[in-house]
Amino acid sequence: NAHTHICLSGHARPHAKKGFIPWVQALITERNRQSPEGAARTVQSGATALKNTGTGLVGDFGPHVPVAMALKTLRIHATVWLECLGNDRDLPSLPENTLTIHHAYGGHAPHTTSPGLLKRVQTADRRLEQRFCLHLAESPEEVEFLREGKGAWADFMTHMGIDFSQWGCFGKQPVEMALEAGLLDQNTLAVHLLEINAREMEKFAKTGARVCLCPRSNWTLHHKLPDVQGFLKAGIGPALGTDSLASVSSLSLFDEMRFIHDHYAGLSPDTILGFSTVNGAAALGYPDLGSLRPENQSRMIYVDLEAMNPKQAAEALVSTKDLSVRPIF
Numbered sequence: 001n002a003h004t005h006i007c008l009s010g011h012a013r014p015h016a017k018k019g020f021i022p023w024v025q026a027l028i029t030e031r032n033r034q035s036p037e038g039a040a041r042t043v044q045s046g047a048t049a050l051k052n053t054g055t056g057l058v059g060d061f062g063p064h065v066p067v068a069m070a071l072k073t074l075r076i077h078a079t080v081w082l083e084c085l086g087n088d089r090d091l092p093s094l095p096e097n098t099l100t101i102h103h104a105y106g107g108h109a110p111h112t113t114s115p116g117l118l119k120r121v122q123t124a125d126r127r128l129e130q131r132f133c134l135h136l137a138e139s140p141e142e143v144e145f146l147r148e149g150k151g152a153w154a155d156f157m158t159h160m161g162i163d164f165s166q167w168g169c170f171g172k173q174p175v176e177m178a179l180e181a182g183l184l185d186q187n188t189l190a191v192h193l194l195e196i197n198a199r200e201m202e203k204f205a206k207t208g209a210r211v212c213l214c215p216r217s218n219w220t221l222h223h224k225l226p227d228v229q230g231f232l233k234a235g236i237g238p239a240l241g242t243d244s245l246a247s248v249s250s251l252s253l254f255d256e257m258r259f260i261h262d263h264y265a266g267l268s269p270d271t272i273l274g275f276s277t278v279n280g281a282a283a284l285g286y287p288d289l290g291s292l293r294p295e296n297q298s299r300m301i302y303v304d305l306e307a308m309n310p311k312q313a314a315e316a317l318v319s320t321k322d323l324s325v326r327p328i329f
Contacts, residue, residue, distance in 0.1 A: 056299020
């Protein structure tokens with residue numbers, strides 16, 4: 001699961017129908033109301049849901065909360081990104097890595113994070129030998145903000161007390177801005193890419209950056225789906241993420257795969273399975289965890305299904321509702 005926000009496992013999904021900015025406002029309000037004890041319970045619940053639905057490797061994105069401990073206890077491998085947004089500043093220290101949990105800095109997004117801070121985070125992640133991750137080209141509000149420097153998102157940022165007047169990144173589309181700022185390279189994992197055109201895809205593909213798509217979340221929040229076929233045509237093999245329980249009904253990659261199976265005609269079950277296995281592991285920087293091969297340290301699960309051959313098994317894995325999944329790690 002290449003993109004989650006486990007700390008948001010108890011928040012705001014009913015607000016999604018009101019629009020993107022009201023949903024973000026509800027998230028902030030509800031998160032600020034949580035006690036440390038409540039946050040710990042939320043994280044434990046979300047991490048347990050991940051394991052119970054078969055996730056053995058996750059990329060989680062959020063503030064300093066006890067995510068790493070919950071994942072370590074459940075024996076889930078992870079990169080945990082510390083979310084950084086606002087104006088440029090020095091970065092706080094990160095916890096020590098363990099055998100199964102790696103820590104890195106995450107640049108939230110070009111519409112929430114100054115270009116200076118994004119570059120600082122990217123440089124720090126390269127030094128740490130960890131993936132640089134950011135949300136990119138997710139919403140019309142982001143597009144309007146970066147293109148015009150004003151609009152509903154600009155008003156929201158001002159209301160939140162973030163001065164973006166010196167950012168100097170306006171007049172461009174999100175992907176164009178990221179390309180020109182040098183934010184996209186072989187160490188980058190970009191999440192969402194809902195607002196991207198074919199020309200931008202071609203340029204993106206040449207950078208070697210990785211892509212994580214979150215179709216169920218995109219549909220809930222923006223009523224739009226990512227161009228999966230376009231990415232494949234451009235030679236980009238996307239990973240999948242569930243995003244958070246603030247925008248989707250489960251953290252199950254099987255539910256995410258089934259959604260893709262039902263909404264994208266012509267994609268083979270093997271291709272969809274690849275999004276959630278080899279592509280996800282490669283996107284997160286753990287290629288040995290993405291396939292079952294000698295000497296790989298794969299996270300194995302048992303799935304109860306009926307099939308006469310591998311083709312039927314693949315079809316069942318990506319299309320069956322409420323599969324019985326049992327982790328064996």
